[in-house]
Amino acid sequence: MARDTGFPRADAENDFLRARRGQVLSRLAAWLRREPDDVNIMLPFDEVVAALGRAGERRLGLQVIRLDSIVGSVDRTRDFDRRFRPTSIRVRERWQRLALAQRRGESVPPIEVYRIGELHFVQDGHHRVSVAHALGQETIEAYVTQVRTRISADGIRYRGDLIVKDHRRLFLERVPLTGQARASVLVTDPADYAHLGEHVEAWGFRLMQDEGEFCDRAAVARRWYTEEYEPVVRMLRQADLVGRRTETEAYLWVAGERYRLIRTHRWDDEVIAAVRERGRRPQ
Structure with a gap:
């Protein structure tokens, strides 16, 4: 949860450091538990669509979505982990600017996401999602585009699950x-x-x-x-x-x-x- 010292700039800096520390500790915990390598990696949108088979899409407009339903990205899978914690300091400057803006109560534009089943993938707004997580928010406004696929996204948790989905899609074509x-x-x-x-x-x-x-x-x-x-x-x-x-x-x-x-x-x-x-x- 976000901590408030009364100094927004210092708080924003602490928000980032806390998020980075959480990401490092999460990787360490996964290693100690011998979990799969992809347990903390966000799902890549293009690979998910390829595995499930694209059948079409339609715009749903502005909606409020749960942050925990956002599991992947169109093109920023290396900058953030599965819970959108920064994986390096290269995103720090922009991240802290957004955190500072939110702490000051400034308006932040909605993000843009693709929806597959109950899962969401960020097209634009990765830093906003990361900051929202760090500040303890549960929902976020998003412009949603629904992507229909040939097989269901049910059961997808990690990147490795896409292999099973891809083979199942090919089987159901045969x-x-x-x-x-x-x-x-x-x-x-x-x-x-x-x-x-x-x-x-x-x-x-x-x-x-x-x-x-x-x-x-x-x-x-x-x-x-x-x-x-x-x-x-x-x-x-x-x-x-x-x-x-x-x-x-x-x-x-x-x-x-x-x-x-x-x-x-x-x-x-x-x-x-x-x-x-x-x-x-x-x-």
């Missing part, structure tokens, strides 16, 4: 699931999305060979989920073969074991029994 099917097919290892995409495409090829008719990607995705994925997941749950993995990860594991052990693409009680007896149960 296997365009919708509704509940789209929400329920989840893996934690990004590479598994590529393996699953290949698996579904191979399943669709066998389907078309068997029926002698062409199916587009949407039809293959829909039929794979209802005719293959859902019945198998039910069998896995009944056989207690899911373990601590997601249902999709259990499905991928047992599908691979099925063919490795008994060279078949069918599903029945015999297959489950063979996998359970000869395979390693997923944990």
